Amino acid sequence: MNYSEAITTITELLKDQLVICANGMISRETFLIRDRVENFYMIGSMGLASSIGLGIALNKSSRKVIIFDGDGNLLMNLGSLTMIGALRPKNFLHIVFDNEVYASTGSQPTFSDKIRLEDIAKSARYTCVKKVTSTEVLRKEMVKLLESDGPSFLLVKISKNDRQSEIGRVTYSPEHIKERFMSAIN
Numbered sequence: 336m337n338y339s340e341a342i343t344t345i346t347e348l349l350k351d352q353l354v355i356c357a358n359g360m361i362s363r364e365t366f367l368i369r370d371r372v373e374n375f376y377m378i379g380s381m382g383l384a385s386s387i388g389l390g391i392a393l394n395k396s397s398r399k400v401i402i403f404d405g406d407g408n409l410l411m412n413l414g415s416l417t418m419i420g421a422l423r424p425k426n427f428l429h430i431v432f433d434n435e436v437y438a439s440t441g442s443q444p445t446f447s448d449k450i451r452l453e454d455i456a457k458s459a460r461y462t463c464v465k466k467v468t469s470t471e472v473l474r475k476e477m478v479k480l481l482e483s484d485g486p487s488f489l490l491v492k493i494s495k496n497d498r499q500s501e502i503g504r505v506t507y508s509p510e511h512i513k514e515r516f517m518s519a520i521n
Contacts, residue, residue: 336470337494338364341432342403344470348477349373352399353391353520357384357408360438365403366505372519376505376512382411385419385429392424395520399481401428406447407437413455419486420460427486429461434493442495456488463487 338360346369354374356362362376377384384402392400409416409431419427431452436442456464462485467473473491480487505512 336468336473336492338432338434338438339368340470341473341491341493342368344473345403345430345477346371348474348481349401351519352401352481353395353516354401354403355384355388355391356403357381357405359405359408360502361403361405361408361432362505363502367502372515375516376507378505378509378512382408382415384408385415386412388427388429389415389419389422389424391520392427393422396424396426398520399426399428400424402430404429404431405438406431406433406435406445406452409452410445410447416456416459416461420456423460423462424486425484428480428489429456429486430489430491432491432493434495436495438495453488453490456490461486461488464490466490466492468492 342364356365356374356376358377358379358381365374366376384404388400388402433447435448436444453464453466463483465476467476480489
């Protein structure tokens with residue numbers, strides 16, 4: 336499974352859920368596959384998608400907040416997991432696409448092939464922690480997690496991206512991304 340297959344599988348199931356997309360390939364792929372006003376695309380600020388999502392989840396408890404994160408992004412801000420686990424927002428779903436590399440900066444390896452990110456999430460007291468390796472199981476788990484209370488953590492193992500140069504950038508300005516996302520929240 337690659338980014339495109341995983342993100343397509345997930346976004347086909349979305350309705351009005353708010354999605355915070357980590358910077359880099361995750362934002363770029365999501366923008367290409369299914370642009371929605373409910374998507375917040377991060378431009379820069381590596382590692383902060385989960386922190387931004389936590390703030391939104393705590394302030395908009397009636398809306399499911401989904402984080403599209405990467406293994407490299409998560410490793411940049413592991414402290415957010417402990418805060419999420421301590422505050423326990425029921426509307427929080429943290430999806431981590433793990434390709435074992437920093438895809439946006441040249442595919443340097445991360446340590447997610449040696450350190451089990453799902454075990455860190457369990458230690459941080461996420462309510463539900465799952466790991467998937469196929470689109471069929473991803474779809475099945477997503478259906479459950481969209482209806483379940485969290486905080487939940489879903490590790491999606493994906494292949495290394497081999498088409499980085501083919502994927503364009505998000506064409507909206509940061510101001511436009513913010514304004515349209517705020518209209519979706521309100």
